[in-house]
Amino acid sequence: GNSVTQMEGPVTLSEEAFLTINCTYTATGYPSLFWYVQYPGEGLQLLLKATKADDKGSNKGFEATYRKETTSFHLEKGSVQVSDSAVYFCALSSSSASKIIFGSGTRLSIRP
Amino acid sequence: DAGVIQSPRHEVTEMGQEVTLRCKPISGHDYLFWYRQTMMRGLELLIYFNNNVPIDDSGMPEDRFSAKMPNASFSTLKIQPSEPRDSAVYFCASRLPDRGRFGELFFGEGSRLTVL
Numbered sequence: 001g002n003s004v005t006q007m008e009g010p011v012t013l014s015e016e017a018f019l020t021i022n023c024t025y026t027a028t029g030y031p032s033l034f035w036y037v038q039y040p041g042e043g044l045q046l047l048l049k050a051t052k053a054d055d056k057g058s059n060k061g062f063e064a065t066y067r068k069e070t071t072s073f074h075l076e077k078g079s080v081q082v083s084d085s086a087v088y089f090c091a092l093s094s095s096s097a098s099k100i101i102f103g104s105g106t107r108l109s110i111r112p
Numbered sequence: 113d114a115g116v117i118q119s120p121r122h123e124v125t126e127m128g129q130e131v132t133l134r135c136k137p138i139s140g141h142d143y144l145f146w147y148r149q150t151m152m153r154g155l156e157l158l159i160y161f162n163n164n165v166p167i168d169d170s171g172m173p174e175d176r177f178s179a180k181m182p183n184a185s186f187s188t189l190k191i192q193p194s195e196p197r198d199s200a201v202y203f204c205a206s207r208l209p210d211r212g213r214f215g216e217l218f219f220g221e222g223s224r225l226t227v228l
Contacts, residue, residue, distance in 0.1 A: 036217075043116070043203055043219030044155075089155065093215075098143060098207075099168060100217055104154035 002027045006090045006103035013080055014111050021075040021106050023064075023090035031092040033057075033066050033073040034100065038087040047075075047088070082110045114138070116220035118204050124226045130192040133223045135204030136185055143207040145217065146179055146189050150200045161187065194227045201225070 007022040025031065032051045036044040048057030053068035062077045073090060090103040117136040125131055137144050145160040159169040164181045172179070176195070181187040191198055201224050205217040 034216075041221070043205070043221050044217070045219065046216045049216070098162065098215075099145070099157055099160055101157070102147075102155040 002031070002092060002094050002101050004090050004092055004101055004103035006088075006106055008104070009087075009107040010109060011106060012109045012111065015082055016079045017110075019075070019077040019080045019084075019108070021088055021090075021108070023073045023075065023103060025071050025073065025090075025092050027071075027092055027094055029094060031094050033064070034091040034093070035062070035064055035073070035075050036089040036091060036102070038089065038105070040086070044089060080108075080110050082112055084108060085110045116204055116206055116218055118202075118220035118223050120223055121221065122224045122226075124228065125194055126228050127195055128193045129227075130190065131194045131198075131225060131227075133189040133202050133204075133225070135187045135189070135220060137187070137204070137206030138218055139185065140208070141206035141218070142184070142209040143215070144181060144187050145205040145207070146187070147203040147205065148200045149203060149222070155203075158189070191225075194225075196227045199225055199227050 003026045005024050034049045035047040037047045038044045048059040050057040050066035056065045064073050064075045087105045087107050089105045091100050093100045119134045142163050146158040148156045158171045159179045161181045179189045201222045203219050203222045205219045207215045
């Protein structure tokens with residue numbers, strides 16, 4: 001079946017450091033891929049998405065590229081801020097169903 | 113525009129009691145999803161509806177759980193009887209129609225359930 005695996009947290013970085021959160025997936029067909037972010041006490045919200053191979057999603061300085069050959073969708077940001085502290089979820093939507101499957105989430109903490 | 117509205121935000125109850133969680137999706141959205149979030153299992157899809165009809169309830173943990181969507185603007189998730197292992201944050205999310213696999217989910221703020 002379809003699944004998403006992302007790196008375990010928590011991840012702690014200093015402000016202005018480079019961020020990578022790894023995500024790999026298993027799916028049949030051609031899924032769409034997403035990164036969602038959850039700030040403390042809130043629901044998830046979409047951060048970025050990519051709908052086909054080699055697409056790059058970007059938002060708020062975050063980027064992720066849909067790599068079909070490595071079945072990956074790693075999240076990156078060149079210079080993190082304290083306000084980026086949150087839980088990040090990688091997710092996929094299969095081509096044969098309407099539901100979205102989430103990874104386990106990675107908690108990110110940024111030190112001033 | 114109002115987002116997805118969930119109630120109650122917090123619920124503390126005793127084992128064996130009935131719990132009802134409520135959700136009002138964004139107007140015009142025709143998909144509605146119920147998720148459960150715990151530290152151990154992360155974010156699990158319980159059930160989802162399309163045009164008020166349940167499409168996939170394979171994630172509902174057992175017969176104690178039931179969900180209904182009597183109309184396009186209201187859904188409930190009921191647990192009867194509740195058990196301590198049901199303690200979690202329950203999220204409702206909705207999605208625009210005709211967006212297939214590209215659609216963005218809009219989440220409510222969640223209902224935090226504690227069963228003593």
